Amino acid sequence: RKEVEQDPGPFNVPEGATVAFNCTYSNSASQSFFWYRQDCRKEPKLLMSVYSSGNEDGRFTAQLNRASQYISLLIRDSKLSDSATYLCVVPPSGTYKYIFGTGTRLKVLA
Amino acid sequence: NAGVTQTPKFRILKIGQSMTLQCTQDMNHNYMYWYRQDPGMGLKLIYYSVGAGITDKGEVPNGYNVSRSTTEDFPLRLELAAPSQTSVYFCASSTQGLEQFFGPGTRLTVL
Numbered sequence: 001r002k003e004v005e006q007d008p009g010p011f012n013v014p015e016g017a018t019v020a021f022n023c024t025y026s027n028s029a030s031q032s033f034f035w036y037r038q039d040c041r042k043e044p045k046l047l048m049s050v051y052s053s054g055n056e057d058g059r060f061t062a063q064l065n066r067a068s069q070y071i072s073l074l075i076r077d078s079k080l081s082d083s084a085t086y087l088c089v090v091p092p093s094g095t096y097k098y099i100f101g102t103g104t105r106l107k108v109l110a
Numbered sequence: 111n112a113g114v115t116q117t118p119k120f121r122i123l124k125i126g127q128s129m130t131l132q133c134t135q136d137m138n139h140n141y142m143y144w145y146r147q148d149p150g151m152g153l154k155l156i157y158y159s160v161g162a163g164i165t166d167k168g169e170v171p172n173g174y175n176v177s178r179s180t181t182e183d184f185p186l187r188l189e190l191a192a193p194s195q196t197s198v199y200f201c202a203s204s205t206q207g208l209e210q211f212f213g214p215g216t217r218l219t220v221l
Contacts (some may be wrong), residue, residue: 034209043200043212044153087152091207096141096160097168098210102152 001026006088006101014109017078021104023088024070033071034089035062038103044087048073078108112136116201116213123191123220131186131216133201139211141204142184144168144176146197147215153200159184160206191220 005024013019025033032051036044048055050062050071061074075082088101117132135142140161145153155168159178173195175187184203188195196219204210 032207041198041215041217043215044210045212046209049209089210096158096166096206097155098143098204100153 003027003099004088004090004101006086006104008102009105010107011104012107012109013078015078015080017108018074018076019078019106020072020074021086021106022070022072023101023104024068025088025090025099026069027090027093028066028069030090030093032091033062033064034091035060035071035073036087036089038085038087040084047086075106078106080108080110082106083108114201114203114211114213116199116216118216119214120217121219123188123218125191125193125220127191128187128189129191129218131188131199131201131218133184133186133213134182135184135201135203135211135213136182137203137211138181139203139205140181141206142178143202143204143210144174144184144186145200145202146170146195147200148197156186156199188218193220196220 035047037047038044048062054063059076063072085103087103090099114135143158144156157176159165199216201213202210
């Protein structure tokens with residue numbers, strides 16, 4: 001099993017829709033996670049941190065399910081500007097290496 | 111704060127040429143990383159450093175070298191460029207376990 005797995009998509013959704021992505025991870029000792037956003041040919045930027053209680057920031061909600069070892073990202077009222085690739089990231093646990101998923105591509109259509 | 115800066119933004123090299131990709135951060139982070147990202151693919155770790163004078167290999171270190179003489183700077187050296195090194199290179203820094211901050215990237219083409 002890969003350390004971090006994401007559905008590559010693309011998820012094509014109309015403006016205003018709600019969309020959710022999942023990310024599964026293999027290390028049960030991982031305590032926190034990140035969702036990053038990467039626009040085409042740009043650097044990844046932090047979208048949200050995810051801890052045991054989850055996190056909400058405006059239209060974005062992140063949840064952690066420890067029992068099933070996945071984190072989710074929910075985007076409500078999708079905007080055209082939400083079109084990007086969303087990366088799931090597991091920070092170091094006993095090492096110095098961040099584990100990046102390959103990303104889920106979202107296209108919001110007018 | 112500039113965050114993480116990288117130079118150059120773009121570069122075209124001929125096979126066998128050498129170059130150094132520069133990376134500087136002004137956040138006093140101990141941890142610095144070099145990644146490469148091929149088109150449509152995920153990030154692959156080339157080298158990382160946990161502090162000045164300490165570096166270690168990542169997943170794909172062959173063909174690259176790094177040094178870390180100061181907290182701020184983490185240059186990546188390509189000695190004999192090959193077409194397989196055509197990629198986008200991102201430098202990142204962090205405090206242990208916390209958010210990584212990325213530079214804007216260097217787009218390298220080797221012909």
